[in-house]
Amino acid sequence: MSLRKPWQAVALAVFALSLTASQPAPAQEAKNQYVPLATYRVGAYASSGIPVWAGAIDYFRYVNEVEGGINGVKLFWDECETNWDVEKGVECYERVKAGKDGSPVPIFLPHGDPISKALTEKSVADKIPLVTLAYGRTETIDGRVFPYSFPVVFSFWSEASSVINFIAEKQGGKDKLKGLKIVTLYHDSPYGKETQTPLAHLAKTYGFEDIQVPVPHPGNDQSAQWAKIRQLKPDWVFLRGWGVMTPVAIKTAAKVGFPVDRVIGGIWSGSEEDVRPAGAVAKGYLAITPFPAGADFEIHKKLKEHILDKGLSDLKDLKSFGSVYYNSGVNEAIITVEAIRTAQKKFGARPINGEEAQWGLENLNLDDARLQEIGAVGLQQPLKLSIKDHEGGGAGKVLQWDGAKWNVASDGWVRSDRELLLPLIYERAAAYAKEKGITLRSEAVN
Amino acid sequence: MSFFVETLVGGLLAGVMYSLVAIGFVLIYKASGVFNFAQGAMVLCAALTFVTLTENGLSFWLAFLVSLAIMIMIGIAVERLVLRPLVNQPQITLFMATLGLSFVIEGLSQIIMGASVHELDLGILDVPVEFGPIQLSQFDLVAAATAGLLVAVLSLLFSKTRIGISLRAIADDPQAALSVGIRLQVLMRIVWGVAGFVALVAGLLWGARQGVQFSLTFVVLKALPVLIIGGFTSIAGAIVGGLIVGAGDSLAEIYLGPLLGGSVSTWFAYVLAVVFLLARPAGLFGERAIERV
């Protein structure tokens, strides 16, 4: 190989590096609010991620275009590709954490359970709240120990508890749970194991039999697990999958003759992307979610009029409008925007930094009236956060797949037994604080 | 006992699905001496092409033929652009090149055909039918028959036809084979074309099982121990290896899993493969290389 060519390449690379290294330094007062988005548009999970950012971006655009920003402060964002990979996620976080064009970072959305775990401590040092909607470590609910982690709306413990309560609803009361056999088929990862503790506790409380069956990653063959389930003959299967594991589980359930309307998917097993590949046999499959599907919510009418119909949507495939994952993006964006809005009330109508956004989140109060104004009644549950409670909601709706779309199968929001589980959560948070030597924040700083 | 039989049969049937992927590896290894890691990407690409075509209104067979043509073209392009320039490089370099290739194929497929998940309905029922004590589905039978047919046809191709004989000649002594007038490049194209066909068949069956999506590329991880046990160069070995791995994984998950904490099938097949290798260092059916000092 001639020496010249590769060195030209190296020279080009060095040039390009200098190009990127010389960031323009904006000294002027920023007028717009920066919101970085960690996304995964390539890799195994891209199909589930793409509608999420579309929902978030469409809502941000709507806030900018129609409402003129948050009290006049417009939002701007850029994307950083994480591949759903921890190392790349950390790189993205480090890349964006200093802010952009003079605007600080109010909130970081890690989009990935492992990434959020890796950032737990870094975010405290940098004072940037991590908002993890329906994922992340459950005990970070305790803001006294985890000041910058916000597993808002629906933690994994609440997910498990709501599923049990839905089963009780179907069986005709919590007393009917006694003696039931409930199998949890889980993705064998920290995410998948997260519900073992609460389920064991609930099983003891209500007297059902809790059987845990792991599926190794990626879960594209589950013949052994379902042979076992067929032998166990459980009353219900709680399916906590991720990626390809869910459609394969539904298909294999059908293949061994287990009724799919007795399978309840978890939050990350309950999207259109999860059931469509399973085809016709998925009809009747249930799933719990904090972001129900549907394109008829008030906010969707506004999004359609101002964003989709004007060709401003980030969606490439418009049939995903109103899908579970699209709506999760809308929900996430609503919380982000409302947290910034709350913080602005105290700190003024200007771009907010992480520390201020933490205050905004901890004082966030999305009551029915506010949800009505946004147009998110039914899409988002009432949400009130505090230092001691970084989750706030704790309820989900159970949807049922009818072969073409999701319909709500539960009686509205199914509440979890938070009062039963919170003491356990605080106990674990306290144990973490002790191990790490963290002094608890007082609850009364506000 | 019947539960044992059921687990065993389920495992064997799953193993057949692994074999389908493994056959693609064996073909290319036999011809080019490359462990082609991009086979997983080819399976994804084939299935994605097929499903995109049918979603755009093409009939099954037309879509099949067009996909096949595309896969053959990809195979030929890979042979020409990647493998030929790397001829005589150590095997591990070739392997790494196919890893790079898998990035290219995955990326291009998704640029052209998008990252969404697709349903692939081959019209074969995948619901249980009782055969005495065991349960089978129509789909299982089709998959097993397809694998059997592929092995039969490919074995004939390699043992009886001119192509097969030439291939064996090249494997034995490339210099001598070339000097007696065997056209290496034509042969390579044929083999890569056949590998593309195998990828398409595997892609369709796997795609029907789990949907056509990126994770189709993960099937490679299960095909690896199949190859190690069966030997990199034996098509029959791919089937036998597949059955061993499938049955071993299922039984281990059921009987060993509860003792060790579950998910043992992530490594069981590989450990099994090491045990086999220690007994037979070139796999069950692989050819032992003779080293000259």
Place this chain on the structure above:
Amino acid sequence: MSSSAVSEAPAEFAASSATFLHAKPLAAIFTGALIVAFFGLVPLLGNDYWLGAILIPFLIMSLAGLGLNITMGYAGQASLGTGAFMAVGAYATYNVLLRLPELPLPVSLLAGGLIAGLVGVIVGLPSLRIKGFYLVATTLAAQFFLEWMFNQYGWFSNYSTSTSISAPRLVLFGQDLNTPVGRYLLTLTTVSVVALVAWKLVRSQTGRSWMAIRDMDTAAAIVGIPVAQGKLSAFFIGALICGLAGALWAFAYLGTVDARSFNLDRSFQVMFIVIIGGLGSLIGNVLGAAFITLLPILIDHVADRLFGGAIDAGQLENFQKVLFGALIIWFLIKEPHGLAALLGRLLRRLQAIASR
């Protein structure tokens, strides 16, 4: 058709690194300048992003590359168990730090490395009987088994809820190293010390017997080189270094880690580093690590600058992936002996100009 694979690593690799050494005065100046720059200037000038997200992982991956290069580039025993060795190093160091808190940090790190080395010897045992690509396949068993083991048994992570581990403390001589600069200097020091030891080692009797085994183990056995001992010592040293890299990855880079960070992809990455950098070359590991860890980030930054907003983000990401894959293939075709050979040629040319 080449049937035995990796053990055939051409003698040319050795030649290319030898060429590099011939350029001694230049190399010495070069190295000196590097030391000043990396120890002195970088911590002064670098910000959190450069230190924490770019340089630290880059240095650690060079170290992992060095580990695999000992096993594979010098002794000819290819392995895809690198990720597993890194995991052993990380978890072992964690447990030593946790359970023997009185030990100073360097001792804990070394202890973690030694445990990884011992695991490496066990994983290397099949190399006494199996060769070439089948040997690579056996190392995969270790990769999958160990990843599973750390994920499965809570003891290794002190029963942390997420089976992930995080450094209890990073203190050396009373200095808290838990700042970006501290973690950077810890990493850089470890990498430099290990590289120096490795440099001595590959030039020792051990190193020469490794290369003899690589070039033709049957012949090496005939002339009286202890082949089994050589192969296993290469696995031991290689895994030890990878173990150190894993511990740094966990504590100096991410801060918290679970076994999935050391999955098969990590093993592939390190293998890329060694092959693209140059088998049997120490400087090649640094170059290879630059290619594998820095190039994608560079492509990403440049693509964002040039096309950000103009092209659909998903297409842009996929395009970057294609470009990276194509660059790998292109380099393997154009420079199969790795970037080290390229650097060697450049230095030779510079020397020729200088001596003119």
